[in-house]
Amino acid sequence: MSAETVQTVIDNLGALLLFTMILIVAAGQIYRAIYAVAAQSFLIAVAGGVLATATGNVDLWVIAGITLTVKAIVLPWVLHWVVRRMNVRREIEPVIPDAATLALAVVVVVLSFHLSASLGPVRQAITGNALPVGISLTLSGVLVMATRKTALTQMVGLFASENGIFFTAMAVTQGMPLIIEIGVILDVILAALVMAIMVLRVRSTVDADIADLEELRG
């Protein structure tokens, strides 16, 4: 593949990633948010595959494979399992209206592109628009976490946020060393498991959403 083709493919994937992010921000039901984040992780894995073919970097294949298994299949499955265990199909409860969150997300995306447009030389080290897309995903993930009051949505926001980092890391010329990426993924799995256990424990002891508890103040 020529450099331009790769760049176009990555840019197109970036656009799709931003689209999945909008789906997450606008999701009215927890299931939709989970499917959207799974799709997003799948796209990241595809991007990894494309970059691996283009650069001949074998490590990227491994990273793409791990991303596919862990972030596109296992973690969404864990989330799904927790939702079923909790046995409540609670709607996502936004702190501010969805429309406002979406507007903020748009602002985040515009600012990210504006910010990275100001970086001249470094953009050569990163394929296409991976940097602004990555920053957008990361910040919108935080936005989702800040504006939702259910534990599982906050976890979805966290995963989306990390997807942004992975996307940028893959597109950086030298990438992240394989061993580091594996370590990072391992941490993500462990954190997700600990969170899932906490959510279920609170659900079983006080029958409330852990993110909804607000007794510690001042």
Add this chain to the structure above:
Amino acid sequence: MAETLLWVLPLVPTVTALLMLTTRDRRILSGLDVAGSAVLLALTLVLARDLVAGGPQALGVFRVDDLGLVFLILVAVLTFAVSIYQVGWLRQAVALGNMKPESLRPYFALVHGFVATMVVTVLADNLGVLWIAMEGTTITSAVLVGYHGHHHGLEAAWKYIIVTTIGISFGLFGTVLVYAAAAAGHGSAGAGSRSWSAIMKVAPALDPGIVRIGFIFVVVGYGAKAGLAPMHLWLPDAHSQAPTPVSALLSGALIKCALLGIIRFQTIAAAAVGPAFPMQVLLVFGLISIVVATPFILTQHDLKRLLGYHSVEHVGIVALGLGFGGSVGTYGALLHVVNHGVTKALAFFAAGTAIARYGSRDMQVIRGLLAVAPIGATLLMLAALSLAGVPPFSIFVSELMVLRAGIGDGHWVAVAVFLAMVVIIFAGLLHHVGGMAFGKPTAAATREAEARSPLLGMTLLAAIIILLGLTIPGSFDRIFRGATEIIVG
């Protein structure tokens, strides 16, 4: 020899944790706990001696220089003190029913797992390993924060894991950006440059724009973990809900490890964009932290939350010292890291025994401590006086240095705000602690004798506070000077 130690050090707490999984007996567990921590401390001192003699040591992804050594010694000393303290503390907690005997085994193992991740954080040369270990500390300690199993604890643990995980994913983004800058500046030659020491060599040639953004991401990210305001929201909850020995480790050691992460990136940023930019960023975050903490300290009723907000204040002071910069400010900031770590651990220890005695964290309930537990009350007073910055205790010295650096550089507004807040906090803290120590004991107080092992652990820390307040031993001074040189250049 010294190089191998770099690998052995993180293994010591790991092996201790694994050994702990083989037994349920509280005495054996406590014995293993103290032994493991003692070995860690001894090996740390051996490494310190080698380092002073032979300069920085590196092996694979690990490296130790004077800067890392300051934090390593702090972690090792606090771990040792915590181990001694919790022999008696756990006996009491089990007797009171705050801890179930069968949950002691995972508790001990997790504490040592937590220590192992902190040791890796301090020793990591590779910035990716630094990040992985930092996230590791979050996972292990989040479980410990919610250990009592009460829903308050779980609420605190949730807030902690969410805020710090999202925080340090910003840190990861910053790390990726710095990698990108290194890769761009050096092409394929920069392939090996994922370690701090390698990036430092090429740092002056890095693109300033991307390093600037990367540094802000890192300060926000690791700053969340360090408890810098406004990312500190998890800190008072986690510190107040965790079991006391864990609170001491969180406040004394963990948030300092996050500061080390920030300092590592500060040096890279200083080389790439000039020292003024990172200093300005740290100055702003430091001032915000000090100002935000003050009203919460004044109006607080919960003893452990009070100490939590004090951590926000003192992390702010460290950031302020780094922000004022120069050799005096940086030396003062590093000294403050150690002083605050030791003092805060002592404060949590003393608070923990008082809370166990009264069965409440409410400072209105804890009254007349001096009459029922004279030694514990004295130690609590001592810790509070030191926290408030009274001479001859150690924090006075480091705060004075930070102040001196600020005046020297003409940061008048920052100095004025800093002084005003310190004075207000001084009054507030003495009011709180005076009320707890003096007066007539409330009916809630038990009058049983004070347990020996907690007192021993506290006395050890109190001795360090007084010693560092009176004089800084020559070998310590050399290490601090070396560390300051690494930052200031």
